[in-house]
Amino acid sequence: MSLPHAILTALLERPSAGLDLTRRFDRSIGYFWSASHQQIYRELGKLEAEGFIRALPAAQPTRGQKKSYEVLPAGRAELERWTAAAQDPKPHRDTLLLRLRAAAVVGTEGLEADLRRHLDLHRRQLAEYEEIEERDFPPGNDSAQARLQHLVLRAGIELETFWTQWLTEALEEFAGLPDS
Amino acid sequence: MSLPHAILTALLERPSAGLDLTRRFDRSIGYFWSASHQQIYRELGKLEAEGFIRALPAAQPTRGQKKSYEVLPAGRAELERWTAAAQDPKPHRDTLLLRLRAAAVVGTEGLEADLRRHLDLHRRQLAEYEEIEERDFPPGNDSAQARLQHLVLRAGIELETFWTQWLTEALEEFAGLPDS
DNA sequence: CGAACCATGTAACGTGTTACATGATTAG
DNA sequence: CTAATCATGTAACACGTTACATGGTTCG
Numbered sequence: 001m002s003l004p005h006a007i008l009t010a011l012l013e014r015p016s017a018g019l020d021l022t023r024r025f026d027r028s029i030g031y032f033w034s035a036s037h038q039q040i041y042r043e044l045g046k047l048e049a050e051g052f053i054r055a056l057p058a059a060q061p062t063r064g065q066k067k068s069y070e071v072l073p074a075g076r077a078e079l080e081r082w083t084a085a086a087q088d089p090k091p092h093r094d095t096l097l098l099r100l101r102a103a104a105v106v107g108t109e110g111l112e113a114d115l116r117r118h119l120d121l122h123r124r125q126l127a128e129y130e131e132i133e134e135r136d137f138p139p140g141n142d143s144a145q146a147r148l149q150h151l152v153l154r155a156g157i158e159l160e161t162f163w164t165q166w167l168t169e170a171l172e173e174f175a176g177l178p179d180s
Numbered sequence: 181m182s183l184p185h186a187i188l189t190a191l192l193e194r195p196s197a198g199l200d201l202t203r204r205f206d207r208s209i210g211y212f213w214s215a216s217h218q219q220i221y222r223e224l225g226k227l228e229a230e231g232f233i234r235a236l237p238a239a240q241p242t243r244g245q246k247k248s249y250e251v252l253p254a255g256r257a258e259l260e261r262w263t264a265a266a267q268d269p270k271p272h273r274d275t276l277l278l279r280l281r282a283a284a285v286v287g288t289e290g291l292e293a294d295l296r297r298h299l300d301l302h303r304r305q306l307a308e309y310e311e312i313e314e315r316d317f318p319p320g321n322d323s324a325q326a327r328l329q330h331l332v333l334r335a336g337i338e339l340e341t342f343w344t345q346w347l348t349e350a351l352e353e354f355a356g357l358p359d360s
Numbered sequence: 361c362g363a364a365c366c367a368t369g370t371a372a373c374g375t376g377t378t379a380c381a382t383g384a385t386t387a388g
Numbered sequence: 389c390t391a392a393t394c395a396t397g398t399a400a401c402a403c404g405t406t407a408c409a410t411g412g413t414t415c416g
Contacts, residue, residue, distance in 0.1 A: 030271070038405080066368090067367085080286045084290025090275070092339070101328070103263050103328060106263060108324075114265075121268075158346060162342055173331055183376095197396090218377080246384090
């Protein structure tokens with residue numbers, strides 16, 4: 001039950017239509033909660049039915065017509081409730097670690113190339129985050145909102161830093177391993 | 181398409197019955213790929229139907245009777261194929277980061293207590309991993325299999341270390357924030 | 361006008377979660 | 389024998405993914 005709350009957050013930051021939201025999920029919020037446009041339309045429908053959001057009057061007819069939504073007071077209340085409610089951390093799922101574990105049993109044949117590819121992808125993501133940090137969080141801005149957003153971005157930066165370091169270590173191990 | 185391969189890996193390490201697997205997923209493999217017993221039974225059925233595993237002859241009658249499985253050659257081949265195949269990393273999903281982002285909009289009321297709780301949980305998990313490391317990976321054992329397994333465990337240790345540090349930072353930020 | 365693209369959706373399926381059902385075994 | 393527990397499952401639903409459908413707008 002997180003996607004509806006991700007959408008409420010995005011809509012509070014700025015009322016938007018479905019595809020707008022999809023694009024904004026591709027940046028920012030989507031860095032730690034991705035969603036396809038199909039999911040987003042489905043959730044927008046539910047949120048409207050529950051009275052948490054409403055379509056802006058401007059234009060709302062048939063298919064193919066742009067339709068923007070805004071958050072209603074009940075929606076904001078629900079988001080406040082959800083943000084404050086205790087939630088257990090869910091165990092991470094990581095395919096790459098699973099594959100390493102499998103490789104310990106069936107051999108490492110072919111795995112190294114994909115580790116290199118992942119290392120490259122994580123380096124790019126890290127560079128992207130660091131660019132965002134330079135651009136959006138210059139020193140000195142210490143509004144509560146900016147500090148919280150910066151905290152989230154730093155989590156992303158530190159996680160990507162971890163992965164690049166760990167993958168580098170892993171590749172060093174592979175270099176010293178008997179083939180397959 | 182990862183759970184079946186997690187199960188194949190576990191069964192190659194040791195043939196087991198459904199509940200055995202469930203318990204082993206609660207430790208070890210489950211640290212980065214959890215699964216409930218319902219999921220596991222469902223997948224065992226599929227894997228058997230596909231000819232990747234088979235029930236051991238010993239005893240296999242009706243309900244309530246223990247039923248152990250072992251991996252067939254086709255199952256091992258499939259696991260080798262999957263391990264070597266290129267796979268894109270999936271974007272992480274993290275509810276806590278999402279809640280921080282929401283808090284930047286609707287206020288931090290009530291969130292701090294849950295951050296403390298998470299910090300405590302991550303510290304415990306870290307301690308558990310470090311115990312496992314001391315017990316299972318004493319210096320000097322450098323078989324290929326041990327080195328790969330150790331690499332996976334170190335990822336777990338470093339991730340938990342990251343979260344404890346980040347949550348500590350986050351709580352310091354909260355201390356300096358205007359309430360709500 | 362036609363092609364490309366924008367925007368909103370539907371349908372089918374796979375995976376994960378929750379609640380419950382049933383037979384076998386063990387402890388008191 | 390009864391209750392608790394072990395072990396295997398079923399059913400219903402929520403969420404995520406993939407493929408496709410349909411109407412509107414823009415540009416050559």
